[in-house]
Amino acid sequence: MNDIAKKWAIKLAVLGDPAVGKTSLINQYIQHRFKENYQPTLGVNILTKDMILDEINVETRLILWDIAGQDKYELTRQLFFEGCHGSLLVYDITRSSTFHGIETKWLDDFQKFARPDGEYILIGNKVDLKESRAVSFEQGSDLAKKINASDFFETSAKSGINVKEVFKNLALNVLKKFKA
Amino acid sequence: MKKEELIGAYRGEVKYSVVTALLQAYHDILDFDGMKSILREAEMLHLKNIRDEDPDQYLDFFSFKKIISAQNCLLFDSSMLLFEIGKKFSFYLFPYGKNFEDVIHEINSSIITEWKVEILERNEDLITISVQKCIFCSEIGVPCDMFKGFLVHSLEKALTSDYSVSYYGDREDVNNPDHNNFVLRLKIEKKYYMDDL
Numbered sequence: 001m002n003d004i005a006k007k008w009a010i011k012l013a014v015l016g017d018p019a020v021g022k023t024s025l026i027n028q029y030i031q032h033r034f035k036e037n038y039q040p041t042l043g044v045n046i047l048t049k050d051m052i053l054d055e056i057n058v059e060t061r062l063i064l065w066d067i068a069g070q071d072k073y074e075l076t077r078q079l080f081f082e083g084c085h086g087s088l089l090v091y092d093i094t095r096s097s098t099f100h101g102i103e104t105k106w107l108d109d110f111q112k113f114a115r116p117d118g119e120y121i122l123i124g125n126k127v128d129l130k131e132s133r134a135v136s137f138e139q140g141s142d143l144a145k146k147i148n149a150s151d152f153f154e155t156s157a158k159s160g161i162n163v164k165e166v167f168k169n170l171a172l173n174v175l176k177k178f179k180a
Numbered sequence: 181m182k183k184e185e186l187i188g189a190y191r192g193e194v195k196y197s198v199v200t201a202l203l204q205a206y207h208d209i210l211d212f213d214g215m216k217s218i219l220r221e222a223e224m225l226h227l228k229n230i231r232d233e234d235p236d237q238y239l240d241f242f243s244f245k246k247i248i249s250a251q252n253c254l255l256f257d258s259s260m261l262l263f264e265i266g267k268k269f270s271f272y273l274f275p276y277g278k279n280f281e282d283v284i285h286e287i288n289s290s291i292i293t294e295w296k297v298e299i300l301e302r303n304e305d306l307i308t309i310s311v312q313k314c315i316f317c318s319e320i321g322v323p324c325d326m327f328k329g330f331l332v333h334s335l336e337k338a339l340t341s342d343y344s345v346s347y348y349g350d351r352e353d354v355n356n357p358d359h360n361n362f363v364l365r366l367k368i369e370k371k372y373y374m375d376d377l
Binding site for chain 2: 011045047048063066079
């Protein structure tokens with residue numbers, strides 16, 4: 001973290017199985033748009049977003065790492081986690097395998113390779129696809145408690161439900177911890 | 181922007197071979213979207229297919245520096261990645277290896293601006309290098325992991341495979357505006373294999 005010119009830079013990773021909507025969440029947050037066609041991320045997509053958090057009187061730059069979920073990036077992905085202050089752990093509420101992947105893979109990787117005291121929030125994405133739901137809100141909420149996530153949200157990258165809130169919430173949690 | 185309009189630290193030019201090697205290094209370590217992220221941040225996305233350009237032509241230094249600044253912004257706090265990118269940068273710039281003195285000469289002559297890399301001292305197991313106004317870490321808060329990776333790997337390739345290279349130097353204070361002037365020591369050590377013992 002860097003406090004040059006009274007501005008904080010924080011590195012946040014968006015993690016989860018392929019096609020859970022990591023890129024779409026970032027696109028919705030930054031560009032307020034949603035693409036219907038799925039194009040897997042190749043390696044890592046890195047974007048920045050400046051934010052003013054009035055609650056704690058801080059100006060911050062979020063450096064958002066949208067990290068590819070495919071197995072072929074297993075080795076290089078570990079390097080991508082270096083210095084991460086926080087993470088959104090994302091699953092797709094219509095595919096229970098992506099829900100199980102949070103505990104068996106993504107949380108473990110984040111805790112092993114990112115900052116040991118990094119913050120993370122659990123996200124159930126694609127809440128607009130209610131009719132195909134395979135993971136209930138309660139299951140998500142229970143998992144968030146079990147893994148000590150600082151919060152749990154259900155989001156829709158398509159409609160924008162809760163998207164702004166999750167990034168703001170994560171930034172706030174990270175800054176409260178690391179700025180102290 | 182016309183060359184004559186550029187002033188001070190942004191004046192100069194860089195061989196396309198350097199730019200191509202750098203982009204290839206990004207591509208290898210961060211893959212296509214990672215490389216594009218840096219070019220997009222630098223507002224230089226049109227360079228993504230630069231491999232087709234004549235390697236002996238030049239890009240203005242201002243544009244090159246925009247890429248380096250974008251790299252340093254996006255890869256903030258990513259020392260290991262930057263070191264690996266530096267190693268790959270060396271690999272693609274000198275794919276067949278080169279005498280280390282020639283590497284130093286060539287990096288100075290391929291990136292023509294107000295900076296200087298020179299060998300201060302060389303003996304069998306130690307090389308001392310001075311970098312003045314390093315262009316890869318001129319921003320406050322940015323350590324020079326990338327260029328260190330470049331130097332380490334360039335020397336490794338100049339040696340036979342039974343030697344390894346490590347580096348050390350004075351502790352870097354990245355908040356000092358002068359931190360891009362530094363001395364680096366490259367230590368050459370013989371590797372020992374089980375059969376040697």
